[in-house]
Amino acid sequence: MAQGINNEVAIIGMGCTTFGELWDRSASDLMVDAFQEALEDAGIEKKDIDAAWFGTCFDEVNVGKSALSLTKTLKLPFIPATRVENFCASGTESFRGACYAVASGACDIALAMGVEKLKDTGYGGLPDFGNLLGSQNRAIFANLTAPGGFAMLATAYFDKYGLSPEEGKRALAHISSKSHHNGTLSPKAHLRSEVSIEKIMNAPIIAWPLGLFDCCGVSDGAACAIVCRASRASEFRKDPVYVKGLQIAVTSGEEMAHQKWDGTHVIPTYRAGCAAFKEAGITNPREEISMMEVHDCFSITELSTYEDLQISPRGKAVEDIEAGFFDLDGTIPCQTDGGLKCFGHPIGASGIRMIYEEYKQLQGKAGERQVASPRIGLTHNLGGFPCMSVVSVAVFGNTL
């Protein structure tokens, strides 16, 4: 019977670039910077790495297919290297490859790198999904956009729980305002200004009810992690961070076709959360999680994730939001570094950037935004639309 990888894997080094409009730096530059920081943090040399995983989403606008660009850029010495792509979970997917490699005993030390350069494409949102959406783009996708797909999640949620548009938008604005505040304390973030609830509520509409500040930014960035077997972690550092659970759930397609889904939440988030909590031995997430980084591509995504991860009871997220439960000084601070809202979303890098924040928080090295005595951190990625998605949930701790 499978046991999972709880406490089998330790993170011994991480690196993360500043995120932003990095016109003057290539994807290779970003990888080198993230890798250098991680090597120094782990106190190892390049030759100590046995295998590498590389997460990047859009090979058309980035670094091309395969893991060649990783191994050539970092001059890795003829080791196994694998490129992975799994929508917005691509970064966490590369981390999963590295973790499984050391958990299995196949490797002593493995590297996970995620990178994406999006600003050069000249596009404000994600690159064109035309081919992805396929043959029925007009009828099934009535020019539905990414903001539009998540906006319908908000409309359905407001309707189900009896929120007026004003009440619903105010709760969503609290989420974004909170993240922008945290971003001001986060030196590597792209957007670092306070944004008030009033300004967010009055911003231009992108896809009603979502306005400009309900949507995350687009940016360039890279992040990487070096992992080893937990039993060897003390050889490298006194404060390793342990992987407690790491799960991915990909929809079977039933939300769209089986008509049982009510369109107010994301089933794969619930399923990935359940699997990761089981692996990590967490029975009451609301009591046991210290802080988290969830996939706030849109403010409503963060709201529905609170409930799908069983932090807030169904229909009660708004009460928690307004009570400050997820604020930096709240019970479970969420997006302590500012989240996608402030870092933007270089797709392949985002998952590992989130892990970087949990790693620093669990080591007590998060500076002005440090959470008091954290024990368990969580990261979450959601790729696709609410009705068909790829979701990762990872759980980390600072003790075995």
Next chain:
Amino acid sequence: MTYNKPLPKINADTKEFWNGCKQHLLKIQKCGDCGFVRYPPSFICPRCHSTETEWIVAAGKGSVYSFTVNHVAFHPAFQEDLPYVVAVVQLEEGPHMLTNIVGCDLSEVRCDMPVEVAWEAITGEFSLPKFRPVL
């Protein structure tokens, strides 16, 4: 008048649906084994995996399940339509259909609002099933 937006691409699964649309008939599928009524078109029943399929003509009536109003076009051809409503309509027969709501003021659209199909003939080959409020 030329139509500049992306056109549907017909495949084996969707041919019957688009042929129906051309005649302004909203054709959806019913499983020959378990009776489950489904959309979008698929070769097998997602409930019981049967390949026994019957095409039925939906009444073209339903209600708005959820919606958004797009104020930014992510495809340039839709720029001239802004702002426009994208909605999920729940058909009387059960399935959800992604579509546009037309024929009313944007601010009138609500969840659970009764709607009926409003055909938009875009080319000689294609008509799109959009929906409008039932008066």
